[in-house]
Every structure is written in structure tokens, then in C-alpha cells.
Amino acid sequence: MLSLAVEGRSHLDVLVTSGPLWRPGAVAVQGDSGSGRYTVRLNGALTDRAARAAALTEALTEVLEHAASGTGELRSILGRRPAFQPMLFRARQFPVRELRLASPDERPVAERHLAEEQSAAASVESVALQADLTDASELDDVAAAFERAYQRLTDTHEALAMERRHRGSRVDTGPVATYGVIPSDDPDSPAARTRRDADEILRWRFAAPLAGQRPVDEVTRQNLVELPDGEQVEGTRLILGGSAAPRLSFVSAAAPAQQRRMHDAAIGLVADLFLRSAAVDPARLVADFSRAAYLLYQSLPPQGAATDAARAFLVVAGDFLLAEALTLPQDVDVQAQTRPQLGTRTMPGFVEWLAAQLPPPIAMPDGG
Secondary structure (H helix, E strand, O other): OEEEEEEEEEEEEEEEEOOOOOOOOEEEEEEEOOOOOOEEOOOOOOOOOOHHHHHHHHHHHHHHHHHOOOEEEEEEEEOOOOOOOOOOOOOOOOOOOEEEEEEEEOHHHHHHHHHHHHHHHHHHHHHHHHHHHHHOOHHHHHHHHHHHHHHHHHHHHHHHHHHHHOOOOOOOOOOEEEEEEEOOOOOOOOOHHHHHHHHHHHHHHOOOOOOOOEEOOEEEEEEEOOOOOOEEEEEEEEEOOOOOOOOOOOOOOOHHHHHHHHHHHHHHHHHHHHHHHHHHHHHHHHHHHHHHHHHHHHHOOOOHHHHHHHHHHHHHHHHHHOOOOOOOOHHHHHHHHOOOOOOOOOOOOHHHHHHOOOOOOOOOOOOO
């Protein structure tokens, strides 16, 4: 604990710690001018002695200036993430999607190989994105960096899908996903269970008067998605099989123009969070990250390489925004297709569902 003398008051108490931060930077500062108590947390990856000394000097200068100004609470990130701090992602962060497991004990080599390839692609992208963000300070520049990261991961996953097809693995593609009870399914398989669970959510949506949807006819609901600016757009369409296929339900992709708007909104929200995450309450940061994930998945076809690429992008972005090595639920894409954006007490929407499963961002200790 440091004790600093400041003109006009007795002293300031400054607790100096080291560890991970809740967003990229060299040092985090938190405190209150009224109490005179501050916490300075150096990025644990900052190992160079001179760099640590420079970051600490910058942080203490910020503390002294803030205390002198008497402007209340302070919460900021100073400096940049250490130049060489790529995240090494692991295959276990990309769990096998149960929708691809056709028997109860199946763990195909192809799916394990895909997880390894995804983790390698995410690790490479972490380095590339860090380089792109080094000199990006304006929202448009940050959004462009995240967009390039998304496109690179999409290209990689398209190539992985082609390789899987070449090796004889089944790769579902197309603008419509089928849920419910499929006669050819092994009823005890993870795939059958996932399809039944998704069908249950869809039928609940038809029975509940939810705000985030609009009836089209008795077997069709239009999912409505709210963009960060408050405007509503049309996302996926939810369809029951009706008399022709009473045990099936379907999710159909949004129209291309709406897909583009939701994609741009997702990338823009991620970029905005990157720039302002130091000033955002951790719980709100996780909720906004979940909103970005919903926008991204709603902008995609409900099956295919694009959903795998979206998972990889969100895992990489989560490292930059939340300072966490995320493992998203194996069915995150299915949940985003079938749940409303926001739900009810009895059935959470996707934002509440995902936020409840993510770890809170790593924040600084209280300082007391």
C-alpha cells in the first residue's frame, strides 16, 4: 500500500496489484477522490521492468490529477496491451456440437480435429487482431479491425468445411434448420435431444405472447431483433410443421438485407465495447457482449461453416473485451436461432441465457 501526500488533504491510499485486466491495456486505475482510496492494477503480462515502471508512473499521475480535481469516481484503463501477449486457445474451448452426434457414445475423430483446427485459427487471429488494434483509436477503425478478423475466420472455416466434406464427413448447410422428432434419429442420441429441446423452445414461442416476434400465420412467427440504436429488424423465421409434419419445426434465415444490418450492428457493438469497456459495469459488459452474439448469429444461415466461424470470432473477441478465455455452450448457435432476444421469467431470452453462463469480466479488487 502506497501513501501519497497531496496538497490540501492528509494523504491518498493507493493499493498496487498485478494481474489480468478486464480489457486490454497496461494498467488499470480505480478509486474515489472523496475517500482518497485508489487501486492500481498492472497487467500481469507486463513483464519488462521498464515497462512496468512506466505504467505505474502513468497510473500514479492519473491518481494524483484525479484526486486534485475532486471529480468523484475513477475507473480507467491506461496504456496498451503488452506488445507480445497473444492468447493461446485450447481445443476444449470449442466443444463438439451435440447436434452432430448421431449416437449416444459417438465422439467422431472429425469433430475433435475440427476443435483443434478452430483453436489454432483463433490463436493465430488473436495475434492478427492485436496488431490491427494497436493504432486503432476511433470507432470506425476498431470496427474495421474486428470486421477483418471476422472475415479471416470465416474464410478459414469455409476451407475447413470443404476439407471435412472431402473426407466424407457430413456438413449441414443451407438457409433452413430442422428441429423436432426426425424418424431416422436415434432417440437417445445427443443430436435427437438437441433437436427436441430446440423444438420445445419454438413451440413455447408460439404459445406465448412475446414482444420480440410477430405472427405471420398460424404456423409462422417472424422473430424481431432490436439493434443497439433501438430500431427493430426482422431476424429468423420460425415455422411449425403443421398437419403435414406435426412433429417438426424449422428455422429459416433472415432476408439478406436484414442479415447485413444485424451483422454490421454486431461488429459495431463489439467495437464500441472495446473502446468503452473500462467505463462499463461488468454485468452490463457481459449483457452487451451477449447482445452482440445474438445479433451475429441472427445474421447467419442457421447451419454451416458460418456458425462455426461465429463461435471462433466470439471466443477471440471475448478475450479482448472480457479478458477471459471463453468456452461458449456447445449449442449456442441453436439457442440464438430459437430463443427471443429477451425473454420472460419462465423462459429466458438469449441475452439472459448466455449472460448467465459467461464468467464475469475480471475486475480490480476493491482496494480495501
